[in-house]
Amino acid sequence: QKEVEQDPGPLSVPEGAIVSLNCTYSNSAFQYFMWYRQYSRKGPELLMYTYSSGNKEDGRFTAQVDKSSKYISLFIRDSQPSDSATYLCAMSTSNTDKLIFGTGTRLQVFP
């Protein structure tokens, strides 16, 4: 079993839709949870960051962490064609900078 599981998609939605991206994990020691966005032929860029459980909102993006279920989510409201990218969840424990990534979900938002 992989430490982090993520549905690879692809996910194709119309502009303006609400998108839900999810990851599950098995290591209960994970404390830091991140979402990265990766455009084609670019490196990942940090989108959202959450420490421990709870919700965090930033504009059209909301990150949720449910440590009891070992489940994290990223919601994108009013999706735009510019949101078309691969979204990677990543996690780490409290005593290391090493990130464990999911496989990434490819999202396409069409006009």
Added chain:
Amino acid sequence: EAGVAQSPRYKIIEKRQSVAFWCNPISGHATLYWYQQILGQGPKLLIQFQNNGVVDDSQLPKDRFSAERLKGVDSTLKIQPAKLEDSAVYLCASSKPLGSRGLGGYTFGSGTRLTVV
């Protein structure tokens, strides 16, 4: 602030040849990472440096991969000899000290795309 610089952007080599990748981190970032991203997968850490010392190289195939970070700044990752399964994007990242990873302190370069034929 300049980003993480990597070169070359693309490289095509035959199996059993050698190849080297270069990374220049963000100025002042003490920690440098090399990640391998195989097509359709998430990045996987190969090696982590703190200044010029190795913190974690547990997933580095040491029989063929080597990395160094001279003077705690630039870093080079080498593969010798290359295998077909080494085809991937090699990403370099840098960060500020532990605890700042979520505050925009972990920045990736655009990567080097390696194709081994």
